[in-house]
Amino acid sequence: MDRDRYVDFLRAWAIVLVVLGHWLITGLVRGPDGGITAPELLATLPWTQWLTLGFQIMPLFFLAGGHAAGGSWSRAREAGGTAAGWVGQRAVRLLLPTALYSGLVLLAVAACSAAGVDPGTLALVGWAMAMQFWFLPVYLILSALTPPLHAAHRRWGLRVPVAMGAAALVTDLLVVAAHTPYVGLLDYVLVWAVPYQLGFCWRDGLLTAGRRWLPAGMALVGGLAFWALVGPGPFPVSLILVTGQTPSNTNPPSAAMLAWAVAQAGLCLLVAPTARRLLARERVWRAVRPLGGASMTLYLWHMLPVLIVAAALYLPGLAPEPAFGSAAWWWLRVPWLLVLGVVLAGAVAGLRPLEGRLAALYERTRPQAGPGPRHPLLLWIGLAASVGALTRFATQGFAYGGRFPVLPAVGLAVGAALVLGAQRIGVRHADEPREALEEAA
Template sequence: MSTKQGPSSRIDSVPVDSAQDVRGIIAQRDLVVDLIRTACVVLVVVVHVTMVGVAVSPDGIAVTSPLQEASWYVPATWAGQVMPLFFAVGGFASAVGWRSTIARGGGVRDFVAKRLVRLFRPAVPLFAVLAVGLGIASALGTPADLLGEVAFGIGSPLWFLAAYGITQCCVPVMARLHARAPWRTLGVLLLLAVAVDALRFATGAAEVGLLNLGPVWLFAQQLGFLWADGWFARRSRVLLAAVALAGFALLVPLTSVGLWAPDMLQDLNPPMLPLAVLAVSQVCLVQLVHRPLTRLVRTRAAQATVFVLGRDGMAIYLWHLPLYIALNGVALLLAVPFPAPGSGTWWATRPVALVLVLAAAIGVARALRRWDRPLPRVEPGTDRPGWAVVAVAVLCTVGPAFVVMQWHLSFPVAVLGAVAVPVGVWLLGRTRPLPLPRRV
């Protein structure tokens, strides 16, 4: 399905006046984007299944990280760090979603409410289960060090909710900036990312890097806007290859001066400049293989995979680590022999672990399907909540995930999420009647 469009098709620059125009906007959906989104989720599961190892010895149970101990780990992160691409894919979807919202007569509050509800509603049962589970584990006297390490692992993917929620709230503003000055917007975001990293290095305060949750991830999102415009599709393969290679070549000196880590996963939280550079190379590489990926996604096998994994992608992402740790716990209770993490036997069992985790995550996603439904359209004569309510809802939804990202998961933080996130989702789902027109 082609996404090539003329220059006038930039986000927000085309008036939409008919149902046919709405169908045309929705038709911009690129099945390759769905395939990539699904592949990114699966790759994240692969990384975590190979990164977390459980070692059982007479001294007790320890959690290790075999992947990070591998000699090839650091160069592998240059290919395995897919979060920049994930945010670019999100930018593509957001661009189409924003135009569709405008076409249907919606506005900023409507768009933000729909996107945040779709993002955070699947997290409601997760926070509830985490609160109960951590509470029971604490009451049973689980060693604090082991419980803290497990909670840290379980909560590590939740940073994405905070970062992606922030970028989604910014889509209407960034879409307008993109329509007016796409390259200037990208340039300013890149300069801001450099400035934040420079301030972080100068002060030695890692917390300063949190400011880059905006510039770095919004930069990747803006690339997704260009992608939705068809800009990359109109570039020659030679140029795309040259830009992709230039990006990777630039990463070599950037990560060799001692400021940015060559480990792309280490540059993730808070995000740093190399991830913005990596985003450019990744989007160019995707466009280079867009034609074969298009042929692939037309096959029944690929469509079935995307259908099974893609439609529950967020639930799989949120639940895979808790389920992986729970499955290891069940194996411990059943006295299943554990191979030494990092051994040949351990690596040979990773495909089995991956299948089991994905199957369990899909099962949980199916059981919790009611928590993954989109927000319905507003009825005629009604509107989304006012700005004050939306602001409170954003704080309730994004806030707990931000706390996890900064201070890690714990029982109190899980309780905060179990209370605040459903309140935020409920507030975003409310509507209010439009005021009646005044009689003249």
């Protein structure tokens, strides 16, 4: 089955905009004592919060992810695969590069801590290197829930994302009106599950075939709901977390974020025919395809260039430093982005041998149709440990309080090892009948 180039493009485009958005709002300031600080642009210049409407495009990643996962799980089911085997395969695909990245960052944190690096600086750097991790535990949970979610989709279709959206609204009402913050944790799954579930519907034609009005309706209603919620409503315009801003649209995901996700999904479906015609041109696709293949690397490693540029240009005082947020500062965003892009390209090239080994390891853990992991309990324990560790990193960084995070580090190492081990056991188990036939032959 041919891959949908538009779906691959959406995932790559979402990652690229997230990277550019993080770089754009990251500003470094060298103090009189030579120390480097990073003022929060969205809090210092509140008008910049409007920029997040263009850069908060992760709903499209979940939409494209649901489209791809729905197709992948359908093919696995038809081939006789099991839910545990499929979930394990998807988890390994995400955890291998994440564990590599986290392991190298944690080694650096341990070395810096042993060398006596200032705890405040170490905590800031550790937070910067983990600021993108919020996405990982959510996506792991949705991947693990894909078999039952897809079963619900096959039975009830569009009623599933509608029900999820309604539940998310009720949850958000409890958070905002009744001040029950812990209930809001449900919205991390409910809100992001809506575009993910819409991806199933998109793949099966429920949003397009015979319903050309539906994408336009989603874009219009979602957009109007967003403006109502951030205008007369209680929510801020920023779609990225701003320190001290309550309520937030991301912590937990709010009704405004849900409305924006629906609007983005509708707009994405409206432009799909034109985008597919463009992507059918080989010249265009050759330019887009490498980004898709490197999207996970770009997402994980994109804050490393900021640290490299800080050490190479800002610490020695070589970088020009106009007043933060001034017109000259904004003009310097152009070379800033270009320099960071060049450094990231070099980092991606340097990581290619390691990623090649990860790809080979991933291929060895891909079971063919068969019974799946022999010990699925190991898989679920490993997933739970991994989600817990990644959540801790996402909320506290890699060096909270300037200290090495022992428990999360152990949790991620054990969790990734259990998931990988369960998959490899499953692969050997699935290969046993084939190997027996080969011996008999």
